[in-house]
Amino acid sequence: xxxxxxxxxxxxxxxxxxxxxxxxxxxxxxxxxxxxxxxxxxxxxxxxxxxxxxxxxxxxxxxxxxxxxxxxxxxxxxxxxxxxxxxxxxxxxxxxxxxxxxxxxxxxxxxxxxxxxxxxxxxxxxxxxxxxxxxxxxxxxxxxxxxxxxxxxxxxxxxxxxxxxxxxxxxxxxx
Numbered sequence: 001x002x003x004x005x006x007x008x009x010x011x012x013x014x015x016x017x018x019x020x021x022x023x024x025x026x027x028x029x030x031x032x033x034x035x036x037x038x039x040x041x042x043x044x045x046x047x048x049x050x051x052x053x054x055x056x057x058x059x060x061x062x063x064x065x066x067x068x069x070x071x072x073x074x075x076x077x078x079x080x081x082x083x084x085x086x087x088x089x090x091x092x093x094x095x096x097x098x099x100x101x102x103x104x105x106x107x108x109x110x111x112x113x114x115x116x117x118x119x120x121x122x123x124x125x126x127x128x129x130x131x132x133x134x135x136x137x138x139x140x141x142x143x144x145x146x147x148x149x150x151x152x153x154x155x156x157x158x159x160x161x162x163x164x165x166x167x168x169x170x171x172x173x174x175x
């Protein structure tokens with residue numbers, strides 16, 4: 001791994017998925033809570049407060065970031081399904097990670113939140129028709145529209161990306 005910021009590589013945007021690719025990405029999203037829980041299993045507070053890279057978030061902050069991000073994702077999904085090309089509200093993820101709750105809240109709170117959130121999100125995604133994945137939203141910080149296919153691919157990647165931050169940190173430290 002040459003860049004610890006991207007242990008699974010950078011996200012490769014895709015605007016349209018095949019049915020099989022879409023199902024695989026949704027399965028990855030479905031597995032994210034258990035993957036993240038397994039990644040942090042047995043870590044103590046000192047390990048949780050270890051940055052995953054120089055200048056990076058601590059493992060604890062990474063764990064809290066995932067449901068912060070995916071709560072926003074769920075809202076974006078619902079907006080795209082109920083409005084025509086809505087403009088979503090971005091959030092400052094680095095600032096959110098610095099809010100005190102990301103340093104003091106037990107990680108099980110965020111792991112449980114992620115499990116519940118993904119039960120709703122994945123349940124919804126699995127009911128959608130292929131045409132629904134062509135629905136879009138606009139992100140004011142990026143050009144163009146995000147299709148729900150791109151959304152599914154991005155959050156599957158995001159789930160793997162942050163779990164790998166933790167597992168690669170464990171490997172480097174021999175935990």
